[in-house]
Amino acid sequence: MLGRRVHVTGPAQLKLRAELKKVYTAGPSSAPPHGGERLYGFVYRLLxxxxxxxRRRGGSGLDRRRTLTAARPEPKPAGSHPRS
Structure with missing residues (x-):
């Protein structure tokens, strides 16, 4: 890929778009699809x-709901407040 400070236009931009799309659609990775060479907004626009x-940000929604449900304390029965 091209360096970070290189202005990309025309055929070079088309090639970069294709490379980024190939890397991104290959599957989730801990490394950014641009290898840290480009700004997020630029990569987002090309993609x-x-x-x-x-993909949605933040991982699987199912995992997030499971975590939130597990971390939520049990509701207390009505009338069990010490001041009531």
Whole structure:
């Protein structure tokens, strides 16, 4: 890929779009699809221009709901407040 401070236009931008889309659609990775060489907004724009379907942020919603449910304390029965 091209360096970070290189202005990308024309055929070079089309090639970069294709490379980014290939890496992004290959599956989730802990490394960013741009290898840390490009700003998030620039990569996001290239991916959307390439027609890439973007994943949701923050991992699986199912895992998040499970974690929130497990961390939530049990509700106390009505009338059990010490001041009532």
């Amino acid at each position: 959307t221009e390439a027609g890439t379907t973007l």
